[in-house]
Amino acid sequence: xxxxxxxxxxxxxVFRGTVMFLxxxxxxxxxxxxxxITRNGIAVxxxxxxxxxxxxxxxxxxxxxxxxxxxxxxxxxSSILSVPIGITAxxxxxxxxxxxxxxxxxxxVVVLQGTPSxxxxxxxxxxxxxxxHSFSALSGGVALSIMMLPxxxxxxxxxxxxxPYHLKEASLALGVxxxxxxxxxxxxxxxxxxxxxxxxxxxxxxxxxxxxxxxAFGNQFMNWNLFKPIDSLPYRIFYYAxxxxxxxxxxxxxxxxxLVVVVLGFNLIARGVAxxxxxxx
Amino acid sequence: xxxxxxxxxxAIQHLNGKTKAKDVPVKSIIDxxxxxxxxxxxxxxxxxVVLMLAILLTLIVASIPAIKTFGLTFFWGTTxxxxxxxxxxxxxxxxxxxxSFMAILICIPFSLSISIFLGEYFKEGAFPxxxxxxxxxxxxxxxVIYGLWGLFLLMPIVRAIETQLGVTPHGVGILTSSLILAIxxxxxxxxxxxxxxxxxxxxxxxxxxxxGATRFEVIKNVIIPYARSGIIAGILLSLGRAIGExxxxxxxxxxxxxxxKSIFDPSNTMASVIANEFAExxxxxxxxxxxxxLVLFLVTxxxxxxxxxxxxxVALEASKEVT
Amino acid sequence: xESTVLSVTDFSAYxxxxxxxxxxxxxxxxxxxxxxxxxxxxxxxxxxRCVNRMHELIPGATVKGKMYLKQDDVYAMEPIVLRRxxxxxxxxxxxxxxxxxxxNVIAGYKLNGIRLKRDELDTIVERSLxxxxxxxxxxxxxxxxxxxxxxxxxxxxxxxxxxxxNPEILLLDEPTSxxxxxxxxxxxxxxxxxxxxxxxxxxxxxxxxxxxVSDYTAFIYLGELVEFxxxxxxxxxPKDKRTEEYxxxxxx
Numbered sequence: 001x002x003x004x005x006x007x008x009x010x011x012x013x014v015f016r017g018t019v020m021f022l023x024x025x026x027x028x029x030x031x032x033x034x035x036x037i038t039r040n041g042i043a044v045x046x047x048x049x050x051x052x053x054x055x056x057x058x059x060x061x062x063x064x065x066x067x068x069x070x071x072x073x074x075x076x077x078s079s080i081l082s083v084p085i086g087i088t089a090x091x092x093x094x095x096x097x098x099x100x101x102x103x104x105x106x107x108x109v110v111v112l113q114g115t116p117s118x119x120x121x122x123x124x125x126x127x128x129x130x131x132x133h134s135f136s137a138l139s140g141g142v143a144l145s146i147m148m149l150p151x152x153x154x155x156x157x158x159x160x161x162x163x164p165y166h167l168k169e170a171s172l173a174l175g176v177x178x179x180x181x182x183x184x185x186x187x188x189x190x191x192x193x194x195x196x197x198x199x200x201x202x203x204x205x206x207x208x209x210x211x212x213x214x215x216a217f218g219n220q221f222m223n224w225n226l227f228k229p230i231d232s233l234p235y236r237i238f239y240y241a242x243x244x245x246x247x248x249x250x251x252x253x254x255x256x257x258x259l260v261v262v263v264l265g266f267n268l269i270a271r272g273v274a275x276x277x278x279x280x281x
Numbered sequence: 282x283x284x285x286x287x288x289x290x291x292a293i294q295h296l297n298g299k300t301k302a303k304d305v306p307v308k309s310i311i312d313x314x315x316x317x318x319x320x321x322x323x324x325x326x327x328x329x330v331v332l333m334l335a336i337l338l339t340l341i342v343a344s345i346p347a348i349k350t351f352g353l354t355f356f357w358g359t360t361x362x363x364x365x366x367x368x369x370x371x372x373x374x375x376x377x378x379x380x381s382f383m384a385i386l387i388c389i390p391f392s393l394s395i396s397i398f399l400g401e402y403f404k405e406g407a408f409p410x411x412x413x414x415x416x417x418x419x420x421x422x423x424x425v426i427y428g429l430w431g432l433f434l435l436m437p438i439v440r441a442i443e444t445q446l447g448v449t450p451h452g453v454g455i456l457t458s459s460l461i462l463a464i465x466x467x468x469x470x471x472x473x474x475x476x477x478x479x480x481x482x483x484x485x486x487x488x489x490x491x492x493g494a495t496r497f498e499v500i501k502n503v504i505i506p507y508a509r510s511g512i513i514a515g516i517l518l519s520l521g522r523a524i525g526e527x528x529x530x531x532x533x534x535x536x537x538x539x540x541x542k543s544i545f546d547p548s549n550t551m552a553s554v555i556a557n558e559f560a561e562x563x564x565x566x567x568x569x570x571x572x573x574x575l576v577l578f579l580v581t582x583x584x585x586x587x588x589x590x591x592x593x594x595v596a597l598e599a600s601k602e603v604t
Numbered sequence: 605x606e607s608t609v610l611s612v613t614d615f616s617a618y619x620x621x622x623x624x625x626x627x628x629x630x631x632x633x634x635x636x637x638x639x640x641x642x643x644x645x646x647x648x649x650x651x652x653r654c655v656n657r658m659h660e661l662i663p664g665a666t667v668k669g670k671m672y673l674k675q676d677d678v679y680a681m682e683p684i685v686l687r688r689x690x691x692x693x694x695x696x697x698x699x700x701x702x703x704x705x706x707x708n709v710i711a712g713y714k715l716n717g718i719r720l721k722r723d724e725l726d727t728i729v730e731r732s733l734x735x736x737x738x739x740x741x742x743x744x745x746x747x748x749x750x751x752x753x754x755x756x757x758x759x760x761x762x763x764x765x766x767x768x769x770n771p772e773i774l775l776l777d778e779p780t781s782x783x784x785x786x787x788x789x790x791x792x793x794x795x796x797x798x799x800x801x802x803x804x805x806x807x808x809x810x811x812x813x814x815x816x817v818s819d820y821t822a823f824i825y826l827g828e829l830v831e832f833x834x835x836x837x838x839x840x841x842p843k844d845k846r847t848e849e850y851x852x853x854x855x856x
Contacts, residue, residue: 011495012497019397026395089325089329112336122555126339183318207423207425213556214559263421490661
């Protein structure tokens with residue numbers, strides 16, 4: 001074995017070692033983040049934290065109940081707005097693999113998905129906050145629903161495309177009209193993929209703050225009125241984190257813990273649905 | 282889709298000519314439902330397009346006051362002064378550019394390593410599966426939480442480094458936000474890279490091995506060149522993400538509207554200045570911020586379209602190779 | 605034999621618990637074509653891949669026994685050094701799509717980081733392409749990528765790529781099974797011509813091809829070397845009943 005070969009073998013080993021080191025090192029941020037969230041978050045979480053409203057600074061205690069409720073309301077609102085349209089548009093795209101309009105729609109989906117969330121916030125502000133002269137849960141819901149739309153459309157399209165043709169054939173051969181075939185056979189069979197898409201998009205928007213900065217805006221108090229500002233977990237985290245008070249910083253960690261658990265929870269459920277409910281062919 | 286196709290599916294269209302006479306009543310009821318169904322589908326699809334155009338139009342119209350006042354000089358104007366109502370976006374363009382590119386540069390070695398690690402060295406096994414799950418979890422963590430973590434863990438470290446170097450210890454600034462951006466885009470670009478690496482055909486790798494290449498040489502001379510366009514597309518898409526990233530950057534960039542002179546200076550990106558100032562902005566200030574938003578939108582859209590287009594091509598080539 | 609190029613002694617190969625090759629004993633002389641034939645799954649591809657230790661790339665693969673390439677113990681060498689001495693042509697033509705024809709021929713040198721002068725490389729490229737009977741067809745498009753070539757031409761390019769390294773033995777793993785009849789006969793003619801300059805081990809499931817191009821044939825069945833001898837003798841008076849049955853098409 002000559003020197004040249006030895007060098008080459010050495011390079012091979014060094015490269016392998018470097019790749020492994022860098023890859024493993026990349027896990028460090030994750031471990032650190034999860035560790036700190038858990039450590040600092042759990043320290044703050046108790047029943048009071050989960051069920052009380054924020055107290056003004058200076059007073060001890062309080063919680064993030066309004067933020068939790070606000071997040072739930074926003075999720076429900078944006079889902080109501082985005083799911084029906086998203087699934088319908090997804091069905092349209094799955095039925096047409098060619099066609100100018102279909103391709104334009106697909107392009108729009110790509111662009112929508114890549115649009116920065118803060119830009120969507122601006123648009124929702126102009127459409128809803130400005131005319132009503134008030135920050136509102138509604139505007140936040142609209143902004144979030146625009147963000148959910150592309151994910152739902154894509155996952156619906158992809159799920160339905162995977163449905164084998166013989167399924168359609170069986171139904172059509174029984175004399176079932178085409179549109180009923182889609183609604184009653186194809187769609188239910190593909191429900192796991194569609195549901196997964198919805199859950200993943202919910203997971204995505206649950207943690208979104210930027211579009212809420214000037215739409216839902218945040219609210220110290222509990223608010224059930226959709227036309228008034230509403231609080232949310234991500235907003236509360238931002239607000240507390242940027243404040244100068246250590247008590248609030250601690251609360252920010254607590255709220256982060258809840259948020260991470262919720263977001264990861266949605267992701268896990270989405271994956272579970274994808275596996276457990278999937279119809280095999 | 283015309284009526285012939287939609288009533289009974291694709292197979293029967295040529296029969297309709299013959300079945301007309303007898304089935305007219307039933308057919309017309311079904312026809313109506315079919316047409317309504319297709320109509321609803323079409324409306325939903327159209328809605329998406331209209332929404333897209335509406336967003337673009339809204340941004341343009343709302344920024345007209347600013348476009349009229351500043352025109353294109355907006356892009357090289359260096360002062361952003363709300364009191365004097367003079368607005369130039371160069372500080373934010375620079376801020377965005379510098380942080381995004383720094384983030385990509387920092388991210389590339391790590392995400393390439395992960396891609397090669399998972400796509401070539403360790404395709405199966407418990408540890409790779411763990412790494413893959415970690416990446417997915419990392420990708421799902423909301424931006425504001427990265428910001429929070431960065432504020433309390435990254436900022437002190439950067440402050441310490443700055444004190445060591447004798448620079449003003451802001452702690453926040455371009456360096457810190459680039460670091461957090463890099464951490465945030467690693468999961469996304471790593472999983473894209475891994476997908477692309479696994480698409481390299483086995484027989485090409487075999488040919489290279491049979492010629493006596495080491496694993497490193499196969500990776501360097503066969504896998505990477507073959508996967509090159511996919512990797513570049515992945516980088517482009519990650520760049521698009523980085524440019525539009527708002528919360529973590531807002532929390533760690535220091536909110537300064539002046540042109541940064543070093544990576545330790547505080548700054549603002551297009552996204553962060555909007556986040557910081559839009560809620561209370563009115564009049565020409567608001568219009569200028571929306572103008573910034575319009576630019577941000579256009580830049581990310583172009584980057585994303587190019588990246589998506591390249592990825593589609595790569596996937597198409599790969600599926601051809603298999604046959 | 606004239607001078608033994610490859611000497612296989614009591615050689616067995618395993619994938620995990622499965623024994624694929626059982627005690628193979630085989631010697632090939634120089635400048636001859638030895639065909640390995642047998643029904644699918646009998647181990648002939650595994651045997652050929654053990655010669656250049658490509659078999660090892662699959663986790664769980666182990667071997668027993670000895671293999672000598674000229675004077676060198678195959679399993680005592682560094683694999684990358686070994687593989688440079690052995691050329692391999694695969695079933696499906698696999699030129700590197702990102703490289704030009706020129707670069708494909710010298711890929712062995714490029715990948716191994718061997719730097720040669722431009723005129724040396726030019727000579728190697730011409731010599732190898734001539735040896736693979738491809739020179740006249742591509743001499744004007746050397747710097748184009750090889751994807752426009754037909755299947756048969758791509759396979760000849762792969763042969764040129766292997767020849768460029770001056771291998772001590774050339775391994776061909778069913779080189780024509782993915783090609784049309786015309787390209788197949790072109791490659792078969794090439795193999796007969798190449799005998800003058802290089803020793804070859806040819807895996808084929810096509811009995812007629814073995815008869816056409818090889819000097820010696822080894823019949824492998826269920827991992828065992830059933831019979832080995834000159835092609836002429838084996839095809840006319842096979843010694844083993846199994847060989848006879850295979851040649852008359854009773855199985856495989």
